[in-house]
Amino acid sequence: RSWLAFRGYECVLFFRSIVSIGYALFRGDVEIHLRQFLIRQPYRRGGVGRSAFRFLAGEVWHNASAVQLDVHADNCVALLFWRSLGFQGQPEAMRLTIASQQLNADRLFRWRPTAA
Numbered sequence: 001r002s003w004l005a006f007r008g009y010e011c012v013l014f015f016r017s018i019v020s021i022g023y024a025l026f027r028g029d030v031e032i033h034l035r036q037f038l039i040r041q042p043y044r045r046g047g048v049g050r051s052a053f054r055f056l057a058g059e060v061w062h063n064a065s066a067v068q069l070d071v072h073a074d075n076c077v078a079l080l081f082w083r084s085l086g087f088q089g090q091p092e093a094m095r096l097t098i099a100s101q102q103l104n105a106d107r108l109f110r111w112r113p114t115a116a
Contacts, residue, residue, distance in 0.1 A: 009035060012060055014052045021048065024056055032061055034069040053085055067096045 007027070014022040022039035026032050039049045057064070070092055071078045087094040 012056065014039070014048075014055075016043070016048075022052060024052070026056075029063050030065050032064045032067040034067055037069070049081060050085065065097065069094050 009025050009027045012024045012026075013020055014024075020040075021043045023036070024034060024038075025036040026034045037049075037053070039052060057067070061067070067087075069082065069087070071082060071094055073079075073090075073092070082094055085096065087096045089095050
């Protein structure tokens with residue numbers, strides 16, 4: 001909660017039906033800093049993370065022109081995932097320019113901002 005209350009971050013929860021399957025923690029309007037992005041283990045490796053990110057880009061970040069995130073250099077799975085979405089750069093400062101992407105929202109997800 002301190003990320004939300006004191007650091008100006010927003011949180012989006014991802015649901016499938018009524019089950020919470022992940023979240024994204026971010027701040028910014030035009031330049032998005034994606035601090036945390038998590039899809040629960042049972043829902044990984046089936047396109048859920050990709051759909052969740054596309055939902056953010058298409059439905060939540062209306063004014064965004066770029067997304068920046070940090071990935072641990074030794075987290076090969078995460079690096080492959082983010083690069084498959086078009087992120088470039090070194091793990092400590094990966095960046096995606098949204099305007100160059102054709103991202104569509106996945107209708108399986110709805111977002112619910114959490115209370116601060």
